[in-house]
Amino acid sequence: MRGHRAAVPRPHRVRARSASIAAFVVLAALVPAAATAAGTQEVGVELPYVCALPSGERPATVRISAHFPGRAKAGEAFSPTDVTTTVELPAEAVADLTASKAATARAATRLGVDVTQGEAAAEATWRGTAEPVPLPESGPLTLTTTGDVPSVTGRSDGDLTFRAGGLAVDLALGAADGTATEPGSLTVDCSLAGDAPEEGLLTTVPVGPRTADPDGTPTPSGPSPGSSGASFGPQDAPEDRQDRQGDRAPEVAEGTPGGTAAGPGAPPCLYDDGHPSTSASLNAYVTGYTNVEKLRGASLIPLSCVLIEQGPTDIEFFPDFSGGHLTQHSEGTLRHRGRPRTPPFQATFLTFGFTPTKATMVLEQTGPMTMDASGETSFITLFTSLETRVRVPLVLRVTALEVNGTPLEVGPDCRTERPLRSPEPDPSAYPGDHLVLSGSSTHQPPDQPTGYLLSSGGPLTGEVTIPAFTGCGTGGENLDRLLTASVSGPGNYVKQIQGQTCAVQVFNPLECTEDLQPLKIPVPER
Structure with a gap:
């Protein structure tokens, strides 16, 4: 027997201390400022x-x-x-x-x-x-x-x-x-x-x-009337958000006061005429790190916007009606300046162990992003567990390259020849090359859920193979082999952090800015 209900309620996440460590009673003193x-x-x-x-x-x-x-x-x-x-x-x-x-x-x-x-x-x-x-x-x-x-x-x-x-x-x-x-x-x-x-x-x-x-x-002076709170970050915001500093999500600038931040801050994350919202629309920021096994280093995945269409939660009841199996299918797309991609980002490595190499890259979504959650809930204990898998085909594009301080022209079409590829637990249902990220959560009321939920975010992890490169180089200089030899290969660990979503049809000031952008900015973790 199957039932159908609205999407799982969207709990507000408390500040994470560490999901893997239990509380421990230790006495210590706070030394006042x-x-x-x-x-x-x-x-x-x-x-x-x-x-x-x-x-x-x-x-x-x-x-x-x-x-x-x-x-x-x-x-x-x-x-x-x-x-x-x-x-x-x-x-x-x-x-x-x-x-x-x-x-x-x-x-x-x-x-x-x-x-x-x-x-x-x-x-x-x-x-x-x-x-x-x-x-x-x-x-x-x-x-x-x-x-x-x-x-x-x-x-x-x-x-x-x-x-x-x-x-x-x-x-x-x-x-x-x-x-x-x-x-x-x-x-x-x-x-x-x-x-x-x-x-x-x-x-x-x-x-x-x-x-x-x-x-x-x-x-001390208190908050001014009508104040919208703090913004943490560079004073020069992206032009799309320049006139909305009071409404934008808080930012932290990885730089010195008055200097240039390590990143451009939070990019715009809005539904618009090119991608209109529905009653099930969510938006969120994602960021993280991916290892590059060949280079024994890690690259920052830039703070990126993802627009999500959340599907309904289906329940297949247990025979004794003591609980049921839960499933939910949602879809999403990356969004940067109207295109399904991340903002550009840079990574610097020691190629072959001694040559400093700096690359500017973009992850481009080439097909549907699916988000499938499944699990079980008990109507007796109210305990719920969910496993979520995010699948998305991504091509890695290189837009600029510098080796040992010398720029190399990569041309307009330098990319991996296929999308990034993860081990797929169900290849017959999900054919083709794509990235697979997994996250899990548990919930025992009255406590807040722990782990990853689509609505409230959290960590997603996976492993990816970087394919060979193609189309790299200009003027007869072929850089495909250089990039393939130094970067491509299997076993690259990925850890992505998704922030709390904003439900754009139901304004919540704890989750959304006044112009319906995500309020929560996630912090990348290794």
Whole structure:
């Protein structure tokens, strides 16, 4: 027996701490911010975390220090300075590392930072690196990293609040003789402990002019009437959104104040006459990383817009009516300047291990994007599990190439000869070459769902083969072999993060801008 109902309700996602790590009770103190020189506040915070190590989940202590301005002006970018992240891992972590014959560890940290102003929110990634340190013979391992962090712009008056979130510690391991160990690297995922003081609060920066109490005491100004919140990012937005800064989704600029950001910010993500919306229309931003196995590196998948037509959820009831099988079929398309493709993006690698090569690329959708979810739900326990597979044929186009500082003309039609190809679990139903990304979710009310859902987003992963290149080169110079030899091949891991969707026919200020673009900007994860 089959039933039919409307699409699964679209739960609002809470801030992700780490889906893979359970809460762990650890006591720690929050060191309050103290004002230093005029106009600057020095922040030092100690927070309890839980880290997933090969031997299990262990408590860790994370100390974060930085200098923030005492006050900022609306529309004026600033970056926290002197940012240091210190991670103290317990002795059990050292035992895990020395078990692989490691004698040294070089750390790189990726700290998620939630930035909010009023109802607007954005996520920044604070990255830090360190020189190799020897592993201690006993006791904890202390890793201290430093690095520049994204700039922030408050577009209206009101407090900007910074809170620490999930932390990833990438460790490059070395043997005593300086050679790599096996494995040569390890990523330790850490989440904020459940009893962290003030939900990981780092500091608050007032934005706007200083006001005064009747007794003359300066006080922070609150949000201005009708304020639409914060925008975090470069002050020069893409021309399509230049006149909508107050309505646009928050951004984080991977650059210095007043400088050029690493990316153009959030591109427009709108339905229009060329692609009109329906009652089931959603839009969302996606981003992520893909490994390039031959080059032993990773390329950033640029922040891209996807327009989605969400299908209804079908239920096939169990014989005893205790629950049922759920299925849902949806379709989507990438959208950039009216075409089914991503924005251009750059990647720099060491080709053949020693030659710096920079390529500008575009992923072009050449056929339908399908999104199929299936799972089960219990009417007794209300527990629901879903598995989603996204399939999309994508051709990789190279629009510019630079080898060792010398530009090489690739011509107008340099591309992979076929779409990217993933292992397909059901080739008879889904023939042809295409990328396959998978995500799963569980939901046990009253808790929020965890994992990936089409409506609320989350991580999708897969593996892809990059085909040989064709059409590359001009003037008789054939670059097909160069690109094929250096890039093409199997085993390239992909991790894509989709943000919370915006349902364009049902305005929700927690999910959509006033002009019905996605409010949530996802942060790429490795």
